[in-house]
Amino acid sequence: MSAKRTNNTWDPFADSRQDKLRAERQPTTPQSASPAYRLAYADPDFLCREELRPIRLQLELLKPEMLFMEADIRSTVVMFGGARIPAPGKAPWAAKNETQAKNLTAAARYYEEARAFARLCSTHSLATKGQEYVIVTGGGPGVMEAGNRGAHDVGAASIGLNVVLPHEQAPNAYVTPEFSLNFHYFAIRKMHFLMRARAITIFPGGFGTMDELFESLTLIQTGRMERMPLILFGSEFWNSIVDFQALADFGTISPDDLDLINFVDTAEEAWSIIANHYEITPLT
Numbered sequence: 001m002s003a004k005r006t007n008n009t010w011d012p013f014a015d016s017r018q019d020k021l022r023a024e025r026q027p028t029t030p031q032s033a034s035p036a037y038r039l040a041y042a043d044p045d046f047l048c049r050e051e052l053r054p055i056r057l058q059l060e061l062l063k064p065e066m067l068f069m070e071a072d073i074r075s076t077v078v079m080f081g082g083a084r085i086p087a088p089g090k091a092p093w094a095a096k097n098e099t100q101a102k103n104l105t106a107a108a109r110y111y112e113e114a115r116a117f118a119r120l121c122s123t124h125s126l127a128t129k130g131q132e133y134v135i136v137t138g139g140g141p142g143v144m145e146a147g148n149r150g151a152h153d154v155g156a157a158s159i160g161l162n163v164v165l166p167h168e169q170a171p172n173a174y175v176t177p178e179f180s181l182n183f184h185y186f187a188i189r190k191m192h193f194l195m196r197a198r199a200i201t202i203f204p205g206g207f208g209t210m211d212e213l214f215e216s217l218t219l220i221q222t223g224r225m226e227r228m229p230l231i232l233f234g235s236e237f238w239n240s241i242v243d244f245q246a247l248a249d250f251g252t253i254s255p256d257d258l259d260l261i262n263f264v265d266t267a268e269e270a271w272s273i274i275a276n277h278y279e280i281t282p283l284t
Helices: 016-024 050-070 098-106 108-127 143-153 186-194 207-221 235-241 244-250 255-260 267-278
Strands: 004-006 009-011 076-080 134-137 158-163 180-183 197-202 230-233 262-264
Touching: 050 180, 050 186, 076 108, 076 143, 076 186, 076 207, 098 108, 108 134, 108 143, 108 230, 108 267, 134 143, 143 158, 158 186, 180 186, 186 197, 186 207, 197 207, 197 267, 207 230, 207 255, 230 267, 235 262, 244 255, 262 267
Parallel strands: 076 134, 076 197, 134 158, 158 180, 197 230, 230 262
Antiparallel strands: 004 009
16 A cells, blocks of 8 residues: 545545455455445445435535536526427427427427527636536426537536436436536535526426525525526516516515516526626627
8 A cells, every 4th residue: 555645635544446446356255245344435225224314415415516616617507497398399298288289389489598598608608718607407308408508509518417306317418428417315406506606597497497496586585695697588488477576565575576586588688687797798
């Protein structure tokens, strides 16, 4: 065993990866084959025990954080939105009846706006060497795919934060592979969406999108997160789905809380709000 440097710090102890390999090369005996003999950190059955949930939560928080720090990603632009919205010209695979098919087919315009918006953000991200305004999506289909695709269009990196679901869901083909992550815990995934956020955009979607919208609004409203542009794409959709004014009129939110929300219909409108908020110089 030779001493080594880890993160520029002298470390005289044995390397855990080397010990894992050494343990795997040991002769197979009844003793070494027993699950009890496995190294604790290399024992998936042990790590998945109910009592280890606090450790798994910590690991799921730590792994992406270390990855983004090592890549020097300093800020992101979040894109939430429905997985069921098809790309233009594609069949609405999630439609259960004619009405849904008609609505989802028309909603393909949001896919195009999401893709165009991601191109705008990512062009500015490239000007910062990919450190600022990096697109982050849920990594799946629909609006998420459009966001990662827009970044891919201009040669920029983008992040996809997927989550294990009962039905099969693979990352879309446009997520930068080294920034394609998978989560067990929805709560930790949502933390990573917002930990580096400079702006939050929400496109039409379902329960998951609503959850992400209202958690983001709550964090900003209560001062638990810095105020930033929170932009709803599709004013017609959102005003028909959520009556924010009625909440203010009833008194369950303050009238000033309505100022937390920006409604837009185009990528250019959304980027203009972000650029004005952060005084971003237009690219020449």
